[in-house]
Amino acid sequence: MDKPTIPSLEQTKRRRGSGVATVYDTLKREILELRLRPGSPIDETNLTERFGMSRTPIREALIKLSGEGLVLALPNRSTIVAPIDLLDLPQFFDALTLMYRVTTRLAAANRTAADIVAIRDLQQGYAEAVAARDVSDMIEVNRDFHSAIALAGRNRYYCELFDRLLDEGRRLLRFYYSSFNDDLPPLFLDEHEEMVRAIEASDVPAADRIAKQHADQIVRQIQAYITADRRENGDITL
Amino acid sequence: MDKPTIPSLEQTKRRRGSGVATVYDTLKREILELRLRPGSPIDETNLTERFGMSRTPIREALIKLSGEGLVLALPNRSTIVAPIDLLDLPQFFDALTLMYRVTTRLAAANRTAADIVAIRDLQQGYAEAVAARDVSDMIEVNRDFHSAIALAGRNRYYCELFDRLLDEGRRLLRFYYSSFNDDLPPLFLDEHEEMVRAIEASDVPAADRIAKQHADQIVRQIQAYITADRRENGDITL
DNA sequence: TGTATTTTTCGTGTCGACATGAAAAATATT
DNA sequence: AATATTTTTCATGTCGACACGAAAAATACA
DSSP states (O other): OOOSOOOOOSOOOOOTTHHHHHHHHHHHHHHHTTSSOTTOEEOHHHHHHHHTSOHHHHHHHHHHHHHTTSEEOOTTSOEEEOOOOGGGHHHHHHHHHHHHHHHHHHHHHHOOHHHHHHHHHHHHHHHHHHHTTOHHHHHHHHHHHHHHHHHHHTOHHHHHHHHHHHHHHHHHHHHHHTTSSSSOOOOOHHHHHHHHHHHHTTOHHHHHHHHHHHHHHHHHHHHHHHHSOOOTTTTOOO | OOOSOOOOOSOOOOOTTHHHHHHHHHHHHHHHTTSSOTTOEEOHHHHHHHHTSOHHHHHHHHHHHHHTTSEEOOTTSOEEEOOOOGGGHHHHHHHHHHHHHHHHHHHHHHOOHHHHHHHHHHHHHHHHHHHTTOHHHHHHHHHHHHHHHHHHHTOHHHHHHHHHHHHHHHHHHHHHHTTSSSSOOOOOHHHHHHHHHHHHTTOHHHHHHHHHHHHHHHHHHHHHHHHOOOOTTTTOOO
């Protein structure tokens, strides 16, 4: 098994303080893209060789990731990539739906012209990813799109929780789409467009309605996948 | 100025792994109780002497605290205790109110008998703190009371955000009550009692209504304090 | 042969020390 | 005297090494 990309073997003497950031960003991305399998152990000593730095900055990056729930630190034992617990899904869906609604409402109420530009930009990027049939990009841009909406709502508490949920959702979506390798995931372009229009029009009730509808649709899709009967030997004669 | 309590000068060789936990717990408590003033710098070397341990575990504790927003790490400069930004208050109140409602609703829907016992226990503790006129205890037990309700709601995402908000609220309440040294803060005993009853009766609409009412009252009180006219020389003849 | 006990392995938790860069102090300049 | 520049200070960022403890391997025992 080949290791995920080694980010910098060139020992060009990193900027002071960039060590933790590098490890943090790299690992976070790999975790969210499921390149690090949920539940798999993370060995500090390995990372030492991989990133070409001492254990201290690696350790600090892991602690930060642990604070965000992306890894799980087992005392005196190796840290592991946060498992995806399917039993937590109902909680997750509930929180996700609420945050979709609250952030979209607030965005409709508080958005500035600059916010609209940023949101439209990301919506455009999403459309391009859809056109290019690039599932990876679609997932990532979709996340950024909703995060930008939350940002326009101007509530850092919601932003933080929502970002965490969206990240967790990214892992779920990866999990979900990985089984439809050639199939394109459903396109949210229309709903996104409606959402942006409601925000731009400062129409809070409409924003709330569309957010709820959007959340419901996503939840339904993931649920459908999870509960799908994937037994391949169900029909054989015994 | 005397330093806050030195927790362990006895060098009884702490258990492995307890270092970070000690520093984390101690600092967190001191921050929430405003014994460490918001915005004041935290010197790692000082803590080294104070806790009698190397900088590594202290550093890791600070990183954890930073992840929870309790301290702010300035790159290449000293970490500071998270400032209380009064401009963030509207956001804070909005999120707090929503979380009060959501967690209380969920508690009414999902509580077990054991949850009720735990909640009643804390309610009892709050009553005792009120009777003893111990403001510190009141603030702390009040926080635990609502946290227990959230726990009964069985949604870890809400629990996490709510705990953070309650912690931040603890600092605000401390700030608030510190100016009424001998005055007792308003007693929420009745509202708490109503809340527990709604949860016990699994009455979601009632739980929601009381939670909202409770939140509104707290918000109004803090707002009243903040906007209070504290000019002491307003009436002098000039 | 299967289970209990000891030994070994090896990764984490902690330590002391050095390097770096930002703030403060000291000096030079107008 | 006031400002600009250099020097010094010192806390942070990073490093390599040791210690402890848990899992795994090896051994003893039934």
